[in-house]
Amino acid sequence: MKAQVSLTVPESKLLIARAIASLPEVKSAANNGKIILKGGTTVSALSEILAEMPLRISGRITPRGATAAKHVVSDYPHSILIENGRARNIDETFVDEVAGLASGDIVVIGANALDVNGNAAMMAGAPLGGRPGRAISGIMAEGVSMIIAVGLEKLIPNTVSEAVSAAGRKRVDAAYGMAVGLIPLVGKVVTERDALAILANVKCTVIGRGGISGAEGATTMIIEGEGDDVKKALRAIEEIKGAKTSGLEKSLVECDENSEGCKVHLACIISAKRSDLISSDSSQAPESHSRSIPSGMPDSQGTPV
Numbered sequence: 276m277k278a279q280v281s282l283t284v285p286e287s288k289l290l291i292a293r294a295i296a297s298l299p300e301v302k303s304a305a306n307n308g309k310i311i312l313k314g315g316t317t318v319s320a321l322s323e324i325l326a327e328m329p330l331r332i333s334g335r336i337t338p339r340g341a342t343a344a345k346h347v348v349s350d351y352p353h354s355i356l357i358e359n360g361r362a363r364n365i366d367e368t369f370v371d372e373v374a375g376l377a378s379g380d381i382v383v384i385g386a387n388a389l390d391v392n393g394n395a396a397m398m399a400g401a402p403l404g405g406r407p408g409r410a411i412s413g414i415m416a417e418g419v420s421m422i423i424a425v426g427l428e429k430l431i432p433n434t435v436s437e438a439v440s441a442a443g444r445k446r447v448d449a450a451y452g453m454a455v456g457l458i459p460l461v462g463k464v465v466t467e468r469d470a471l472a473i474l475a476n477v478k479c480t481v482i483g484r485g486g487i488s489g490a491e492g493a494t495t496m497i498i499e500g501e502g503d504d505v506k507k508a509l510r511a512i513e514e515i516k517g518a519k520t521s522g523l524e525k526s527l528v529e530c531d532e533n534s535e536g537c538k539v540h541l542a543c544i545i546s547a548k549r550s551d552l553i554s555s556d557s558s559q560a561p562e563s564h565s566r567s568i569p570s571g572m573p574d575s576q577g578t579p580v
Contacts, residue, residue, distance in 0.1 A: 276505040280512055281486070281495040285316075287426040287467035289518040290511065292320035294470035295383060295422055304381045305357060311365070311372060313407050314353035315385030317424040319521040326355060326362035332522035334400050335529065336387070339545060340452025341400060342529040343536040351523050354407065369406040376419045384411075386425040386460055394435040395423045395460045400444065400453040400540055408458055421462030427481065428492035435459060444541050453540035467494055475508035476500060 282290065295301055304310045305325065312318050312330065319330040331353045334343055352364035356372050365372045376382070384407075386395035399408045414421055431438060439457045447454035468479040477500035486493040498508050520527070530536055530545075537546045 276500065276502040278498045278505050278509055279482075279495065280498060280509070281483075281490065281493050282467055282512070283486075283490050283518075284426060284428050284492045285518045285520045286512075286515050287428070287470075287494060288317040288424075288521065289320045289515045290467050290470045290474075291317055291424050291426065291465050292324055292521075293511070293515070294473040295321055295424060295465055296324045297473060298422075300379075300420065301381060301383075301422070304379060305360070307379070308358075309372075309376060309380040310357040311369075311376070311380075311382045312355050312357070313369075313382065313384040315424075316520050316522050317385045317426065318383055319523075320518075321383060321424065322355060322362075323521055326357055328352075328355075328362065329521050329523050330355065331526040333405075333526070334398060334453075334455075335527075337452075337529050339529065340450060340543075341398065341455050342452045342545075343400065343534065343540065344526045345528045345530045345534050346525050347535050348523065348525050351526070366406070370410045370413070373410040373413050373417070373419070376414070376417060378418050379420075381420045381422060382414050382462075383422045383424060384460065384462075386423050386464075387429055388431050388435055388438055388457060389425050389427070389429045389464065389466070390431055390433070390435045390438075392434065393464050395425055395429075395462075395464055396435045396439060396457040397460055398442075398455040399458050400455045400536075402444075402539055404456075404458055411458055411460065415461055421460065423460050423462045423464045425464060425466060426492075427466050427468065427484070427494045430484075447542045449544050450542040452543055452545060453536070454542035468496065471496075471498060471508050471511070474511045476504045477508045 312322050314330040322330050331351045353366050355362045356365045387398040388396045403409050443456045444454045471479050477498045480497045483495035532546050
């Protein structure tokens, strides 16, 4: 049996989270070990399943670039440790908690880049990648299992190695949002294609990417398998249809030119302190790409002008 499905980015994130929660190694760690969830919107969806709480979202990509949260909400966790069925905030002790993990424990982390070879990397806009950035090499060095939750909207056309070489907080002179570097990640990658294979034992082939009207970044796939398995996959998809982005609501509000994070972020042309990065000389201004809208016609928001 074959079926064609299209998943929006938030739907894919929730599907990935549900698949990771169902993995035998995750269930084992939840019952007999420790699980660290490092904040991000896909991992926040997993936190809602395992710990019944969303996570505080830090960096994110928006139409304005690589931005951070506007509001300081440090009393809510960006990263948590789940042990004996209970979750606790480890934002201030992330490195120490990683040092205490055993081989059967698990760290789940998101990624910002994925190449066709299955290599992944995470953006870092804070010095040294913040506490999680400092600990990631230790996670891999200690032999702790890492699960990388990443949607196919993060697929890049070049290799992660090339991306790492091109990026760098201190290499960038001007950035829409904070300049970022990339931290390579090594672990078990779970995309929406992998998620359906985990949940329903089906084969998934991506046949298209992107869309409009809220489906920007969407993934369209052909699902193949035994009839019962394909139907199981379709039921799993039906359950997550209409999903929204996970994350502590207040932390989803992005930074502005006077936000707290401006103190440590580099090269941001949005920041009031770095507005000099864009020349005010009108002779150097780029040609406008705006267009007039005939009277009575709707603008991009559907509002008559």
